[in-house]
Amino acid sequence: MQLKDPDLIPSRVLDWNRLAQIAVDKRDQYKAAEPFPHAVLDGLVPTELLDRAVAELPESTAKWTSYNNANEVKQVCSDASAFGPAAETLVHALNSAYFVNFLEQLTGIQGLIPDPHLRAAGYMKVSPGGHLGLHYDFATQRELKLDRRVNVLVYLNRDWQPEWGGQLELHSNDDVNSPTHKEVQVEPLLNRMVIFNTPNALHGHRRPIACPPGRARLCLSWFYYTAPPVLGWASRERAVSFPGRFDAARALVAAANLVTPPILFNMVRAARARLSRSRS
Numbered sequence: 001m002q003l004k005d006p007d008l009i010p011s012r013v014l015d016w017n018r019l020a021q022i023a024v025d026k027r028d029q030y031k032a033a034e035p036f037p038h039a040v041l042d043g044l045v046p047t048e049l050l051d052r053a054v055a056e057l058p059e060s061t062a063k064w065t066s067y068n069n070a071n072e073v074k075q076v077c078s079d080a081s082a083f084g085p086a087a088e089t090l091v092h093a094l095n096s097a098y099f100v101n102f103l104e105q106l107t108g109i110q111g112l113i114p115d116p117h118l119r120a121a122g123y124m125k126v127s128p129g130g131h132l133g134l135h136y137d138f139a140t141q142r143e144l145k146l147d148r149r150v151n152v153l154v155y156l157n158r159d160w161q162p163e164w165g166g167q168l169e170l171h172s173n174d175d176v177n178s179p180t181h182k183e184v185q186v187e188p189l190l191n192r193m194v195i196f197n198t199p200n201a202l203h204g205h206r207r208p209i210a211c212p213p214g215r216a217r218l219c220l221s222w223f224y225y226t227a228p229p230v231l232g233w234a235s236r237e238r239a240v241s242f243p244g245r246f247d248a249a250r251a252l253v254a255a256a257n258l259v260t261p262p263i264l265f266n267m268v269r270a271a272r273a274r275l276s277r278s279r280s
Contacts, residue, residue: 050086065077072131127209131204153168165207167186169204188205
């Protein structure tokens with residue numbers, strides 16, 4: 001597939017029909033995956049686009065945030081204004097309603113919200129010697145007051161060798177030395193997408209990167225959120241209304257909103273979603 005600049009339109013760089021089918025085919029596997037819900041999907045993005053994203057890697061003078069401590073040695077660039085056309089197109093494609101709908105169908109988490117600010121997301125670069133200790137992700141997006149729910153990583157590492165390290169480790173929440181402990185390792189290969197629920201998902205890549213000089217472990221990342229439940233939100237819900245016209249059905253709904261706890265609305269929505277999936 002030969003991409004030219006006019007083709008760098010977010011709605012055209014992914015096969016949405018294919019993604020919709022993957023969501024249907026993989027949602028049960030996703031939910032049942034160990035050590036926590038996740039999926040590893042290959043070949044969803046045109047590889048030429050990813051190669052261009054590597055070639056467009058922001059310069060060192062861009063707004064990279066460096067982490068250099070006992071727990072992590074890495075760099076993150078969340079400033080989309082420093083991205084080239086390929087990376088910026090991917091950012092918008094994976095923040096689009098199309099992709100959010102795919103994630104909702106795959107994960108079963110409704111009401112997902114992408115982060116236009118890419119807080120702590122975007123390009124992630126781990127140079128030789130770098131690592132990322134096992135950790136739980138931050139739980140909230142402070143600026144938007146949202147709860148973090150899903151991570152998406154797209155790896156950019158062509159011809160990556162296993163001996164270079166950088167394997168993504170997914171761990172269960174018991175002691176890592178326990179005989180019942182579960183661990184899954186994922187090679188950070190070009191055009192591999194990893195999706196997983198968070199928080200409470202223990203992950204990292206502890207082994208220091210041992211790739212040749214001039215190379216680094218690279219990925220693009222996105223985080224998705226939901227609005228935290230607020231007591232009484234249903235009573236404040238308002239639809240379009242026209243003054244001077246009494247609508248009995250609307251009045252009945254408004255009254256129900258006043259006396260029905262939000263948790264019951266959530267239970268009804270969850271039951272309807274389960275019923276819909278069982279019929280599909």
